[in-house]
Amino acid sequence: MTTDKNDRILLAHGGGGQLSDELIRRHILPKLENKTLTALGDSAKLDVDSGSLCFTTDSYVVKPLFFNGGDIGKLAVCGTINDLAVAGSRPLALSLSLIIEDGFEFELLDKILESIGQTARSNNVDIVTGDTKTVEAGAADGIFINTAGIGIRLAAAELGVEKISAGDKIIINGTIGDHGMTIISQREGIKFQSRLKSDCAALAGLTCELLEKTSGIKFMRDPTRGGLAATLNEIARSGKKSIEINETDIPIDKTVQAAADMLGFDVFAIANEGKFVAVVSPESAEDCLKICRNHPLGKKASIIGQIIQTKDFPLVELITRIGGRRIVQMPYGRELPRIC
Amino acid sequence: MLDKIKKSQDILASTCEALGRQINIMEVCGTHTVSIFRSGIRSTLPEGLRLLSGPGCPVCVTDQSYIDIVLQLADRDDCIIATYGDMIRVPGKNGSLETKQTKANTKVVLSSEDALQLAKDNPGKNVVFVAVGFETTAPATAVVVKEAAVESIDNFTILSGHKLVVPAMKALLSGKNHNIDAFLCPGHVSAIIGSGAFVPIVEDFKRPCVVAGFEPLQIIEALAEICRQLSAGIAELKSLYGAVVTGQGNIVAQNIIDECFEPADGYWRGLGKIEKSTLKLKESFSRFDAFKRFNIAEIPGEETSGCRCGEVLCGLIEPPDCSLFGKNCTPLKPIGPCMVSSEGACAAWFKYGGQERN
Numbered sequence: 001m002t003t004d005k006n007d008r009i010l011l012a013h014g015g016g017g018q019l020s021d022e023l024i025r026r027h028i029l030p031k032l033e034n035k036t037l038t039a040l041g042d043s044a045k046l047d048v049d050s051g052s053l054c055f056t057t058d059s060y061v062v063k064p065l066f067f068n069g070g071d072i073g074k075l076a077v078c079g080t081i082n083d084l085a086v087a088g089s090r091p092l093a094l095s096l097s098l099i100i101e102d103g104f105e106f107e108l109l110d111k112i113l114e115s116i117g118q119t120a121r122s123n124n125v126d127i128v129t130g131d132t133k134t135v136e137a138g139a140a141d142g143i144f145i146n147t148a149g150i151g152i153r154l155a156a157a158e159l160g161v162e163k164i165s166a167g168d169k170i171i172i173n174g175t176i177g178d179h180g181m182t183i184i185s186q187r188e189g190i191k192f193q194s195r196l197k198s199d200c201a202a203l204a205g206l207t208c209e210l211l212e213k214t215s216g217i218k219f220m221r222d223p224t225r226g227g228l229a230a231t232l233n234e235i236a237r238s239g240k241k242s243i244e245i246n247e248t249d250i251p252i253d254k255t256v257q258a259a260a261d262m263l264g265f266d267v268f269a270i271a272n273e274g275k276f277v278a279v280v281s282p283e284s285a286e287d288c289l290k291i292c293r294n295h296p297l298g299k300k301a302s303i304i305g306q307i308i309q310t311k312d313f314p315l316v317e318l319i320t321r322i323g324g325r326r327i328v329q330m331p332y333g334r335e336l337p338r339i340c
Numbered sequence: 341m342l343d344k345i346k347k348s349q350d351i352l353a354s355t356c357e358a359l360g361r362q363i364n365i366m367e368v369c370g371t372h373t374v375s376i377f378r379s380g381i382r383s384t385l386p387e388g389l390r391l392l393s394g395p396g397c398p399v400c401v402t403d404q405s406y407i408d409i410v411l412q413l414a415d416r417d418d419c420i421i422a423t424y425g426d427m428i429r430v431p432g433k434n435g436s437l438e439t440k441q442t443k444a445n446t447k448v449v450l451s452s453e454d455a456l457q458l459a460k461d462n463p464g465k466n467v468v469f470v471a472v473g474f475e476t477t478a479p480a481t482a483v484v485v486k487e488a489a490v491e492s493i494d495n496f497t498i499l500s501g502h503k504l505v506v507p508a509m510k511a512l513l514s515g516k517n518h519n520i521d522a523f524l525c526p527g528h529v530s531a532i533i534g535s536g537a538f539v540p541i542v543e544d545f546k547r548p549c550v551v552a553g554f555e556p557l558q559i560i561e562a563l564a565e566i567c568r569q570l571s572a573g574i575a576e577l578k579s580l581y582g583a584v585v586t587g588q589g590n591i592v593a594q595n596i597i598d599e600c601f602e603p604a605d606g607y608w609r610g611l612g613k614i615e616k617s618t619l620k621l622k623e624s625f626s627r628f629d630a631f632k633r634f635n636i637a638e639i640p641g642e643e644t645s646g647c648r649c650g651e652v653l654c655g656l657i658e659p660p661d662c663s664l665f666g667k668n669c670t671p672l673k674p675i676g677p678c679m680v681s682s683e684g685a686c687a688a689w690f691k692y693g694g695q696e697r698n
């Protein structure tokens with residue numbers, strides 16, 4: 001079936017009538033094909049073995065919708081898979097809600113749906129239920145996506161910030177700041193944007209392998225908005241322990257660093273979409289590192305620091321390249337590009 | 341690299357001990373401030389050595405009256421304000437560009453070229469470029485003023501808030517703060533004005549001036565060089581920034597500044613009125629001068645109550661000495677410009693922590 005290049009979403013596509021039906025049957029179902037979804041029931045039925053479930057939801061808004069390394073569709077699938085993955089579960093099924101603007105091109109929608117379908121399939125996750133709404137032009141920056149996800153918690157996963165103790169090591173599975181700097185540079189039209197690529201990826205394969213093959217993982221989180229700085233500060237605050245990280249051990253791509261320096265951004269506070277931070281016992285740190293480095297999403301994994309006893313207030317401290325110390329603050333709001 | 345750092349640290353330790361007193365070195369560049377905080381240099385310095393963040397952040401040194409003028413222009417229906425990002429949050433008497441009702445009239449630009457383009461794209465509006473910054477950004481402003489003249493882009497004006505570094509250093513030494521022992525001079529400003537521009541500071545005021553780039557190692561080496569001079573009782577001009585900085589500087593950039601601008605007396609936050617310290621458009625380009633186009637007189641602004649940015653900029657106090665620091669004044673809810681700008685001393689201190697937190 002072909003779509004005319006000029007075909008666009010109309011408000012009526014969200015009206016529940018014939019156009020809605022066509023949208024679902026002609027554009028959505030073929031891209032996401034699976035038994036549960038094709039049944040088009042009011043809710044999806046899932047068969048699970050006994051055990052406990054993890055459940056999460058997130059909404060995705062991004063400008064530009066297509067960026068080097070991904071698009072809003074891939075982001076919406078990976079983001080929710082990653083939330084399930086770092087909670088120690090194997091993702092099972094996702095829901096997908098689209099809020100689309102009047103006038104949005106079908107050609108773009110199809111590309112996004114294609115990407116959603118492909119990302120879900122390659123991660124063995126089904127999109128089992130969904131919804132589509134349309135809104136007036138200008139009300140949704142093109143398209144907004146919400147996904148919710150259910151995962152089955154792995155028996156081996158006993159994760160909790162209260163399990164963290166002094167001496168535990170902190171691992172990250174690769175370079176930081178790639179996603180955020182790609183988006184910012186593309187938005188600002190910076191000339192080296194083509195050399196930047198978002199790290200957008202689904203992490204469940206790697207996190208499940210880690211949980212199944214090692215026993216020392218105590219806590220995981222994906223450093224998305226607010227970047228590594230926000231994640232480490234959250235861990236420090238809720239775990240009531242200080243954290244010490246080594247600047248020289250933190251993997252940062254050179255172009256990402258250059259872009260951040262030029263625009264006056266702090267790479268530590270820039271979003272990632274294919275990274276996790278794991279707090280692991282010192283005994284299992286090397287094993288975890290090895291597993292990561294043997295996985296395509298962990299080739300540049302590194303032990304970046306450790307949990308230390310807190311003095312009076314849980315702080316994240318950085319040991320700098322020159323051997324100095326400074327704190328890594330919880331990022332605050334939006335950082336603005338600076339003058340010179 | 342670590343060997344070189346160690347060597348410089350040893351010099352710092354021994355010279356500071358030999359001097360046996362508190363030494364105050366001022367940096368006059370926001371990029372230095374950030375690099376110093378971000379690399380944790382402060383935590384490695386001997387106790388008697390204090391680094392002061394001087395008037396080097398373009399947003400911070402801008403007097404409140406200037407901000408108020410920008411806010412007034414933003415209220416006009418016929419104006420679009422084109423500004424660098426960090427200016428939009430600086431509070432004036434009544435709010436900032438960001439909190440204004442009229443914020444639709446404000447456009448953040450990344451370069452002066454973008455501002456001129458905005459004027460070309462909006463022929464029915466007066467585009468006013470908020471031109472702040474030191475000698476490093478002034479050439480870029482001059483370029484677009486000339487371009488506007490050639491292409492007769494008459495709906496484009498600039499509100500020049502450009503400032504000159506050396507007059508501020510002199511003003512500090514001759515008035516506000518005699519306790520500054522030496523200056524760490526900024527590499528990129530020096531590349532434009534030439535290291536020779538600091539000669540009066542060395543000769544007339546007998547203060548060592550060492551030009552350095554922004555790599556932490558070079559900064560530490562510059563500090564060591566300063567302390568070596570201080571302990572030897574001499575004041576010299578030295579550049580560690582290599583070939584980028586020459587005595588004369590970048591003549592092409594200086595010429596283009598001279599072509600469009602002339603030095604004029606002007607107001608600085610905290611430092612007051614300084615003779616020949618700001619850049620004003622020359623008569624031949626006065627039709628692009630927003631002060632003239634909109635008939636604006638610049639009068640000194642009053643400091644926001646309680647904010648001690650002025651004293652911070654003069655190196656008289658450190659940010660935590662301000663009772664609002666970290667409590668009422670944070671980067672999320674900044675009261676003064678030193679907390680707004682990512683290069684401001686208060687923001688850097690808040691974000692990276694000062695010595696007291698280590």
Ligand code: SF4
Pocket residue numbers: 646647648649650652659662663664665666669670674675676677678679680686
């Ligand atoms: S902490 Fe805030 S109020 Fe105090 S001097 Fe700095 S900017 Fe001004």
